[in-house]
Amino acid sequence: MVTGVSSGVFQRAGVRLHHRVWGEGPPVVLVHGLSGSGRWWRRNVPALQRRHTVYVLDLSGYGAARRQRALGVREAAALISDWLEDTDLRGVSLVGHSMGGHICVHVAARCPDRLDNLVLVCASGLLSTSAYRVALQLPRALITGRKRFVPRILTDALRAGPLNLWRNARDLLRDSVQDLLPLIRARTLVIWGERDALVPVELGAVLAHSIPGARFEVIPRAGHVVMVDAPAAFNAALLAFLEAVPADGEVLT
Template identity: 45%
Template sequence: MPLPSLPGLIRAVPGRHVRWRDLELRTHQADIGAYRIHWAETGTGEDAVALLHGLSGSSRWWARNIRGLSARYRVLVPDVVGFGRSRLAAAPLPDVPALAAVLGEWLRLAAGGAAHVVGHSMGGQLSIHMAARFGGCIKRLVLVDAAGLPRPLTPRHVTRFAYEMAPPWQWGDPTFLPVMLGDALAAGPWNVMRALRHILRDDVRPLLPDIPHPTLLLWGERDAIIPLAHGEEMRRMIPGSRLLVLRGAYHNPMVDAPQAFNEAVLAFLAGEEVGE
């Protein structure tokens, strides 16, 4: 299937100050079953790496990483179904396993074969399902502050969670807040709540021992939304996985510490030992 594209180059802009509009990217869209997925692409490497964003986000969340990664890889950055430009029409928002199946089909189409996958938060949860259930489409796996482990949902725990995540500083770099807010407003509160319900109802623990791929867990040291303890538990359950903690970073370490993040991902994808 031919992919419509707009040729372009990435301008040389220092990593921490890159904005989405500073990037010139080839853009594509494809229908996967009942869903239409939009994605951006750049780079000409032989291997592809897909970047999956988190809840209420969009492909724009990777603006500070695309230039660094595309120096060696063909980078594919989708808007996950229900978010960004991949808005829902008549079809309902699929649950986590169903959405992972849609993304697995998308990845085979967009990459033309197996690719590396980097998933953040909800995107990490989806990546776990893809790796355990559709492993043939993945080479190496990077889970960034990944969701998927259950947590108590009693009123006391929910209240504490809301208290911890509400302050703006818990989300890291304040210059990124307008992007986060804009994407959340574009997705709409009902869509975000439906996705959150799917996330909280899903438990990836039975899948973790079945992940056969080399796996790196990257975690923000100060993440109060998905705490480091979740990363440590995933490391114990995923065979041969390693964990790297990015000091001073919050829930979005690819935004808070883009240079360290890019260096770690590139080293891991090249086969080097990263983390512990």
């Protein structure tokens, strides 16, 4: 079990953003998805913290912030952007999973000068379907992922509560990031699980193609929670991207 070396709470307009911090070095910010929590990154933090300061967020309505109402993707992006400004974090590598990736696209659009890298992991933002149809895919998503992680998924979902989950599901399906993608200035990696049953890998390819200079990587035999299903492959791909020397002409902030 990974234990954070420090923790904090940022508050704005009565809404709180919880975070835990590990390591030292250039900042990496991890943003979980719908029904998740910061615990979903526990297989990734040890690899990252060796060379980076890792900030693991709990979004309003989830994890340590579960007693609050969930924010819409744009509201959550505004809160994270305010936190980045308040802490004066610069040269940030922003990593978001699923709904968290959706939120991170909005953060990248709001404060491009604070981001060096953007990593979108099985991100929503281009889904065009109904909350009902997404719900129908949940059983398949559970069986295509790591079975030992199912209790954590169910526990975090129960803690968030059905009302928060429903509100966020409806909100993210109504919000498209298509128009923002060509404007992203950060170096971008789009990473997907080959067996993602919730956000099809084909949407990952479209997402990457729509962002200038973005790289697209698919992890074999992994499902929607790719950083849990294949942590070694995910960590290797993420670290290789974060620590690579940018090539001539690569998009930078």
